Amino acid sequence: DVKVTQSSRYLVKRTGEKVFLECVQDMDHENMFWYRQDPGLGLRLIYFSYDVKMKEKGDIPEGYSVSREKKERFSLILESASTNQTSMYLCASRRFYEQYFGPGTRLTVT
Amino acid sequence: RKEVEQDPGPFNVPEGATVAFNCTYSNSASQSFFWYRQDCRKEPKLLMSVYSSGNEDGRFTAQLNRASQYISLLIRDSKLSDSATYLCVVNKRGRDDKIIFGKGTRLHILP
Numbered sequence: 001d002v003k004v005t006q007s008s009r010y011l012v013k014r015t016g017e018k019v020f021l022e023c024v025q026d027m028d029h030e031n032m033f034w035y036r037q038d039p040g041l042g043l044r045l046i047y048f049s050y051d052v053k054m055k056e057k058g059d060i061p062e063g064y065s066v067s068r069e070k071k072e073r074f075s076l077i078l079e080s081a082s083t084n085q086t087s088m089y090l091c092a093s094r095r096f097y098e099q100y101f102g103p104g105t106r107l108t109v110t
Numbered sequence: 111r112k113e114v115e116q117d118p119g120p121f122n123v124p125e126g127a128t129v130a131f132n133c134t135y136s137n138s139a140s141q142s143f144f145w146y147r148q149d150c151r152k153e154p155k156l157l158m159s160v161y162s163s164g165n166e167d168g169r170f171t172a173q174l175n176r177a178s179q180y181i182s183l184l185i186r187d188s189k190l191s192d193s194a195t196y197l198c199v200v201n202k203r204g205r206d207d208k209i210i211f212g213k214g215t216r217l218h219i220l221p
Contacts, residue, residue: 040118042213043154043197090153097142097201099209101153 003027004102006091012108019078021105023091031094032074034058034066036087037104043090049074081109113137113210114200120216127188131215133198134180142201143174143181147194148214154197157183185217193219 007022025032033048035058045058047066055066063085067075074093078085086109091102116133123129135143143160158165160172160181171184181200185192198212 040213043211045208094209097144097159097209098156099154099199101155104153 004091004093004100006089006102006105008105009103010106010108012110013078013081014110015082017078017081017109019081019107019109021076021078021089021091021107023074023076023102024072025074025093025100026072027093027095027100028071029093029095029100030071032068033092033094033099034064034074034076035090035092036060036085037090038087046076081107083109085109113202114198114212116198116212116215118213118215120218122218122220123188124220125188125190128184128186129188129217130182130184131196131198131217132180132182133212133215134178135198135200135210136179137200137202138176138179140179140200140202143172144199144201145172145181145183146197146199146211148197149194154211157196188219190219190221193217 004025013019034046035043037043044060046064049055049068052071065077089105092099114135145157146154147157148154160174164173169186173182195214195216197214200210202208
């Protein structure tokens with residue numbers, strides 16, 4: 001079974017803090033993704049990566065950056081957290097056209 | 111027109127009934143189609159792929175209509191455990207080979 005894990009299920013941070021969200025997959029997938037999911041807005045793609053050290057902007061990259069130093073690990077970074085980044089963050093890896101999601105991190109920025 | 115559109119619902123359906131969802135997509139070059147299921151406070155998981163010839167998995171039937179650019183999901187003999195949000199997913203072929211998620215249709219099965 002494919003497993004995608006995320007470092008935290010719940011996280012509370014203060015405005016202006018630097019936040020790291022970690023994602024690890026164990027199936028040697030090349031493609032990894034970061035989404036945020038908000039009520040009424042659905043899943044929105046933040047960044048994705050097709051290979052180590054490679055990254056591409058998604059639909060809403062502003063305020064975020066990513067890092068992919070190893071194939072199995074894809075990190076999302078909020079350089080200076082803001083209240084409008086309070087959301088559910090979902091990481092996914094992909095085999096062909098099927099995406100496997102992690103359990104999500106519910107981030108609250110106060 | 112949005113790339114992938116779904117009726118957000120909620121659909122409130124009595125247990126045992128048949129329920130159908132539709133999803134429309136705007137890019138005629140789309141190649142692959144899927145239905146994902148997302149339970150409350152959980153991550154989305156693949157329910158089934160959708161093939162041109164239609165496909166069935168137990169009580170679930172998925173169909174694709176390329177001419178009208180929509181896909182459908184039919185659930186027969188609905189169970190309480192079918193309550194979830196159903197996401198329509200379309201793979202858009204092109205330079206970026208993007209996967210597009212619909213916003214989902216919420217289904218509540220009533221006892």
